[in-house]
Amino acid sequence: xxxxxxxxxxxxxxxxxxxxxxxxxxxxGADARLTADAGLIxxxxxxxxxxxxxxxxxMDQLRSTGLEQPALDAIESGRPxxxxxxxxxxxxxxxxxxxxxxxxxxxxGTVRLLPDxxxxxQMQWNRLDVQRPSCPLLAGLTDGAWMYFVHSYAPDTDPExxxxxxxxxxxxxxxxxxxxxxxxxxxxxKSGDAGKRLAENFLAAVRADQCRR
Amino acid sequence: xxxxxxxxxxxxxxGRVVKGVNFVGLRDAGDPVELAAxxxxxxxxxxxxxxxxxxxxxxxTIIELARHTAEEVFIPFTIGGGIxxxxxxxxxxxxxxxxxxxxxxxxxxxxxxxxxxxxxGTQCVVVAVDAKSNxxxxxxxxxxxxYVKGGREDTGIDALDWVRQVAxxxxxxxxxxxxxxxxxxxxxxxxLTRAVVDAVEIPVVASGGVGTLQHLVDGALIANxxxxxxxxxxxxxxxxIADAKRALLDAGVAVRPPTA
Numbered sequence: 001x002x003x004x005x006x007x008x009x010x011x012x013x014x015x016x017x018x019x020x021x022x023x024x025x026x027x028x029g030a031d032a033r034l035t036a037d038a039g040l041i042x043x044x045x046x047x048x049x050x051x052x053x054x055x056x057x058x059m060d061q062l063r064s065t066g067l068e069q070p071a072l073d074a075i076e077s078g079r080p081x082x083x084x085x086x087x088x089x090x091x092x093x094x095x096x097x098x099x100x101x102x103x104x105x106x107x108x109g110t111v112r113l114l115p116d117x118x119x120x121x122q123m124q125w126n127r128l129d130v131q132r133p134s135c136p137l138l139a140g141l142t143d144g145a146w147m148y149f150v151h152s153y154a155p156d157t158d159p160e161x162x163x164x165x166x167x168x169x170x171x172x173x174x175x176x177x178x179x180x181x182x183x184x185x186x187x188x189x190k191s192g193d194a195g196k197r198l199a200e201n202f203l204a205a206v207r208a209d210q211c212r213r
Numbered sequence: 214x215x216x217x218x219x220x221x222x223x224x225x226x227x228g229r230v231v232k233g234v235n236f237v238g239l240r241d242a243g244d245p246v247e248l249a250a251x252x253x254x255x256x257x258x259x260x261x262x263x264x265x266x267x268x269x270x271x272x273x274t275i276i277e278l279a280r281h282t283a284e285e286v287f288i289p290f291t292i293g294g295g296i297x298x299x300x301x302x303x304x305x306x307x308x309x310x311x312x313x314x315x316x317x318x319x320x321x322x323x324x325x326x327x328x329x330x331x332x333x334g335t336q337c338v339v340v341a342v343d344a345k346s347n348x349x350x351x352x353x354x355x356x357x358x359x360y361v362k363g364g365r366e367d368t369g370i371d372a373l374d375w376v377r378q379v380a381x382x383x384x385x386x387x388x389x390x391x392x393x394x395x396x397x398x399x400x401x402x403x404x405l406t407r408a409v410v411d412a413v414e415i416p417v418v419a420s421g422g423v424g425t426l427q428h429l430v431d432g433a434l435i436a437n438x439x440x441x442x443x444x445x446x447x448x449x450x451x452x453x454i455a456d457a458k459r460a461l462l463d464a465g466v467a468v469r470p471p472t473a
Contacts, residue, residue, distance in 0.1 A: 057332075057334070124217075125216055127214070148258075192472075
């Protein structure tokens, strides 16, 4: 493994646009691989679970490609892990989008439909309201960074785990943090310079974790 | 908070950017990836590429465009034109496009919207609607029909019925172009845009007719569009994306602040 360009596994379970997440990590200096290889995932210094589309479809695909267990193992190991959009939602116990389909359940709570009376999906840029300035993923982004959101559902979870929210028009969970398990409801790989900074922060966490081991 | 997106649109023919005036009389304006990256730097919120040739042999060119763009541009981008199947959509999304826009293929077979949404999610399905006024009816209210083939063919379908139908089928967004306004530089068809915004819950992108920054403001404030799209006022350097953002902010419209 090359220490200068840490290996980051971007889980490829056959859904839509995963390539952007890979490119965004490459851009900030990761050896980012789109992969479905459990061995490579086990070797990776950091793991990214992207996701777009329907919660139920993504869970089914994650399971049918055999990538749920490698993802759970990576989280269990304490290596830096980043869930993006539906990749965030899948970390929770369940989603109103797919009743009866269990999530990965490594974060407490349920993913709920955004309130009535607003445009759904939220498909726009929105500002982060940082709840936990100490979150390393948000270093340099505590002053109302703009991120790109595309979602109709969002996690309803323990406020202690929420590192940032956005206003739409009530506070929506935007970033969660539990140890080195991070997740964003927005797409850092599509959020221009602010997203680039978040990717750099994730990679810094990956490097710091490598040094610890 | 609702923030209005400013979206430059690049019409692409065989891998090069052109801008149609009423879809006739094309003018080459350069490399699409380079232009998209420049718009990203100016603070564009998204980019739309419309492949206007969209012939079968052209699929590889447009997939290559998606691939190249995903390496250079770190804001969302949509590709439209010539998408007739789930396989067409898959190739573009896998190459790095965030959304695909379907138009005449959805009119010919509305189930296509459901199929793409079912496979990849509603967020990646944009239905482009080209609408043209039928004038005022007997009761004095305006109706609009859906047109295909670059505005040459009237489908006879009511535009408001159509947007409701595709929203039910799983469209994540409507890209609405007024065939009356397109190319005129006289502003959006605000009545049409407002009617479509009111007809559906999903976001509506207003398109067609932008000649001044005030037109963008009108689209956001009067028609209540979720996003405003323009081409020529940006391509030929009349205005930057930042100028557009400042005009919107000055008018009290929330936008992601300009970066340049």
